[in-house]
Amino acid sequence: MLRSLVGSEMCIRDRCQGKPIVNSISLKVGEALFKEHATILRKHGAAVVVMAFDENGQAATEAEKVRICKRSYDILVNEVHFPPEDIVFDPNVLTIGTGMEEHAAYGIDFITATKQIKEQCPYVKISGGISNLSFGFRGVTYVRESIHSVFLHHAITESGMDMGIVNAKELLLCEDLEPSMKKLCEDVVFNKHPDATDSMLNRTQEEKAKIEARKAGGQVAAAPTALSWRTKPCQERLTHSLVSGISEFIDQDVEEARTQFSRPLEVIEGPLMNGMNVVGDLFGSGKMFLPQVIKSARVMKKAVKYLLPFLEEEKRAKMIAEGIDPDTQNLDDDSMFAGKVLMATVKGDVHDIGKNIVAVVLGCNNFKVIDVGVMCTWEKIKEAAIQHKVDVIGLSGLITPSLDEMVYNAKELSKEGMDFPLLIGGATTSKMHTAVKIAPHYSSLQHPVIHVLDASRSVTVVQALLGDEKEEYAEAIQDEYEEMREEYYEGLEERKVTPFSVACSKGYKIDFTLRPPAPTPKQLGITAVTAKLEQVVEYIDWDPFFQTWQLRGKYPNRGYPKIFKDATVGAEAQKLFNDAQTMLTKVLKEGSMTLKGAVGIFPANQTEDGQDVVVWTDGSRTEEAGRFCMLRQQ
Numbered sequence: 001m002l003r004s005l006v007g008s009e010m011c012i013r014d015r016c017q018g019k020p021i022v023n024s025i026s027l028k029v030g031e032a033l034f035k036e037h038a039t040i041l042r043k044h045g046a047a048v049v050v051m052a053f054d055e056n057g058q059a060a061t062e063a064e065k066v067r068i069c070k071r072s073y074d075i076l077v078n079e080v081h082f083p084p085e086d087i088v089f090d091p092n093v094l095t096i097g098t099g100m101e102e103h104a105a106y107g108i109d110f111i112t113a114t115k116q117i118k119e120q121c122p123y124v125k126i127s128g129g130i131s132n133l134s135f136g137f138r139g140v141t142y143v144r145e146s147i148h149s150v151f152l153h154h155a156i157t158e159s160g161m162d163m164g165i166v167n168a169k170e171l172l173l174c175e176d177l178e179p180s181m182k183k184l185c186e187d188v189v190f191n192k193h194p195d196a197t198d199s200m201l202n203r204t205q206e207e208k209a210k211i212e213a214r215k216a217g218g219q220v221a222a223a224p225t226a227l228s229w230r231t232k233p234c235q236e237r238l239t240h241s242l243v244s245g246i247s248e249f250i251d252q253d254v255e256e257a258r259t260q261f262s263r264p265l266e267v268i269e270g271p272l273m274n275g276m277n278v279v280g281d282l283f284g285s286g287k288m289f290l291p292q293v294i295k296s297a298r299v300m301k302k303a304v305k306y307l308l309p310f311l312e313e314e315k316r317a318k319m320i321a322e323g324i325d326p327d328t329q330n331l332d333d334d335s336m337f338a339g340k341v342l343m344a345t346v347k348g349d350v351h352d353i354g355k356n357i358v359a360v361v362l363g364c365n366n367f368k369v370i371d372v373g374v375m376c377t378w379e380k381i382k383e384a385a386i387q388h389k390v391d392v393i394g395l396s397g398l399i400t401p402s403l404d405e406m407v408y409n410a411k412e413l414s415k416e417g418m419d420f421p422l423l424i425g426g427a428t429t430s431k432m433h434t435a436v437k438i439a440p441h442y443s444s445l446q447h448p449v450i451h452v453l454d455a456s457r458s459v460t461v462v463q464a465l466l467g468d469e470k471e472e473y474a475e476a477i478q479d480e481y482e483e484m485r486e487e488y489y490e491g492l493e494e495r496k497v498t499p500f501s502v503a504c505s506k507g508y509k510i511d512f513t514l515r516p517p518a519p520t521p522k523q524l525g526i527t528a529v530t531a532k533l534e535q536v537v538e539y540i541d542w543d544p545f546f547q548t549w550q551l552r553g554k555y556p557n558r559g560y561p562k563i564f565k566d567a568t569v570g571a572e573a574q575k576l577f578n579d580a581q582t583m584l585t586k587v588l589k590e591g592s593m594t595l596k597g598a599v600g601i602f603p604a605n606q607t608e609d610g611q612d613v614v615v616w617t618d619g620s621r622t623e624e625a626g627r628f629c630m631l632r633q634q
Contacts, residue, residue, distance in 0.1 A: 049089075066113050069121060089125070090129075099197055105191045110128065146184075149185070184199055238250075243292075276459050346406055351398035413447075424449065504610055526599070526600045
């Protein structure tokens, strides 16, 4: 995103060689600033990636993708006069196969929207970040790349998608997929039936088992008898139901657990939370997948729902014992919830998929979630937190500027004297950044700042913050983050940095009396040169050719011509080289290629401060043709 108009303009003007593509701008900043960004880019001849965001957030459905892109196109082409062929739309590749119904159509929506955008917005290009699509199946590359292959095949051949961010090394050809895998991928990408995600999840678990077996050097273990787990103790049965997403027996197992505890709340805080902790550990280690976490959360929700009448009964009995009529109480009373959590995507950021998944998981665990949306200012977050009397605030963000916004929110929380524990999450966040940059501004034993790695961990963290051992938990977090900060700053101290003034004084100095400059060339300026192809064939460097085709030999057969001896890629490299020679011979014979070049020789000298090199138009050195800024990181 364009973070600084001045900085971005200077970068395009002074640093870019050739035609830059700026990533990215969008309508989320409003029309006025959107036009300002686009005008600067047009001025410098840059192409631009335009995200399908507007003032209301991220386009998720087909209709929203088309609407926002068409609106952006009309503004750019008709008002800013931006060349339409320099526009690259990114209509948001979003995650499918999460287990949430509202996410199921994200794949087909992108594909159909791409076709409509290309039809309604002539000359534009379409791009997207493909890895987002299969995030729910992370940890099993074969499954993820198969989904990408099917998605790209249809998006490119049927809808005209032009480019995408992919891992080219692991890209599979659609026609090379196993028929069974191809069908599973098509079912989930096109949302063909309600069980598409579960079917793909089963295949993913099979592939995961094969991977683990190969690591162990053995065979895939035989599956246990279908209901053998029903003979285990109650806690283990509850854990199995939560991990496996089985809701069939949850009511009877929860009832058995309830009879073993004095209060129904103890069932939630004890065996059920223990099971969810196992889910969190398995997901964190890559042994469970996002759709499974959602299924686990729904089993938890059913368990809590079973216990709610008993919780209500206990609450009524307590009120009666205290002389209070429970039937006269506020109908909006939310004391039955385990706690209230405010969720917000910070100002400047419109990504909310991950936040929504966290909200589902928390909601299924009997927490009331107040979601205030995306692009949330500090004022909006503060107002909602006070109004709803929340117990915890959770901030989410995906783009890098969100990190600074989270720091700002932490400072404002401290300035206002608030005491809400603060959770930090999102793709761009990290435990180290939270410990070093955010926590020092607000964190304390009463209101710690905690980085939450993923949705499965959110329940455990919130439960600990609202439990009887909150202070002990917060103290452990504080100690861990303090150690991380010390480690971070010790690392900085180890860097021996030379002061900039000292570095400048050590610059290379030439004594022109001892070493006179070379004579001035006969011709300054630009000179066009031509050559016959036959003259340069012997100078062709074939190493980049093989690298482009991703053929890399290993030492000592890494480069040309030794690559032909490499045991792994040698034969294919030789075949490719022979094909290239055939093509080159044909080009030489037909004379279909000509070589032309340009050489520019100009007077130049460094500036007085020694930081830049000034290039002059001619020998008089009166008119500056350009400047090379040599300053690096300080």
